[in-house]
Amino acid sequence: MKNTIKIERAVKDITQQDLATAVGVSRQTINSIEAGRYVPSAVLAMKIARHFGKPTESIFELEEND
Amino acid sequence: MKPKNYLLPYSCKKVGMWMFLPFATICVCALLGVKLPEIEIPWIGIGDNFFYHGKADLVAEISMSGFLVSLSLIALSREKDEDEMTGHIRMQSFVWSLWFTSFVLAFGILFIMGLLFLDFALAAIYLFYIVYILKFNLTMRRVRRDLK
Numbered sequence: 001m002k003n004t005i006k007i008e009r010a011v012k013d014i015t016q017q018d019l020a021t022a023v024g025v026s027r028q029t030i031n032s033i034e035a036g037r038y039v040p041s042a043v044l045a046m047k048i049a050r051h052f053g054k055p056t057e058s059i060f061e062l063e064e065n066d
Numbered sequence: 067m068k069p070k071n072y073l074l075p076y077s078c079k080k081v082g083m084w085m086f087l088p089f090a091t092i093c094v095c096a097l098l099g100v101k102l103p104e105i106e107i108p109w110i111g112i113g114d115n116f117f118y119h120g121k122a123d124l125v126a127e128i129s130m131s132g133f134l135v136s137l138s139l140i141a142l143s144r145e146k147d148e149d150e151m152t153g154h155i156r157m158q159s160f161v162w163s164l165w166f167t168s169f170v171l172a173f174g175i176l177f178i179m180g181l182l183f184l185d186f187a188l189a190a191i192y193l194f195y196i197v198y199i200l201k202f203n204l205t206m207r208r209v210r211r212d213l214k
Contacts, residue, residue, distance in 0.1 A: 025149040025150065025151070026149050026151070026152075027213065028210055028212075029149050029151040029152075031213055037212075040150070041150055044150060
């Protein structure tokens with residue numbers, strides 16, 4: 001699953017740590033999600049989307065092999 | 067609704083790590099046949115005829131129990147930054163450790179014979195914990211290193 005968290009962060013000008021604190025996870029989790037190494041749970045994905053004020057599908061997108 | 071994860075506080079991990087070294091040393095020494103002081107005390111337990119009433123070696127009982135407690139504290143305590151990804155890594159390490167231990171046990175059952183099997187069975191009790199702790203902590207270390 002690909003995502004646009006890095007872009008959204010750049011738009012909002014916030015760090016990985018800021019986002020991690022806002023959604024209640026560690027910075028390493030945000031880093032792993034951005035790098036595509038970890039697929040977040042539905043709850044976390046929705047929290048991230050809500051933080052950016054966008055629908056979940058606009059930040060997280062399924063890939064061919066998902 | 068937050069799911070329960072049944073983990074102990076992070077401080078318990080530190081206690082487990084402090085306990086690990088002395089108890090592990092005594093257990094390894096015992097396994098390697100090093101002569102340890104014997105303190106026999108009256109004991110009640112389960113034996114061949116179900117009910118055992120006899121003597122037990124206090125040093126062996128305490129060191130093996132202490133080793134198990136230390137491993138449990140390390141394995142079952144939260145990380146400082148526990149979150150859902152840590153839980154995911156825990157689950158993966160658990161499955162990996164189960165596979166590894168199963169293969170080692172199968173090997174032992176098939177190819178280790180005689181009295182040596184008793185030592186193997188004794189060591190196998192702790193193997194799952196040790197493999198799980200190693201796998202989990204190595205994975206967490208790699209994840210943290212990727213941040214830098």
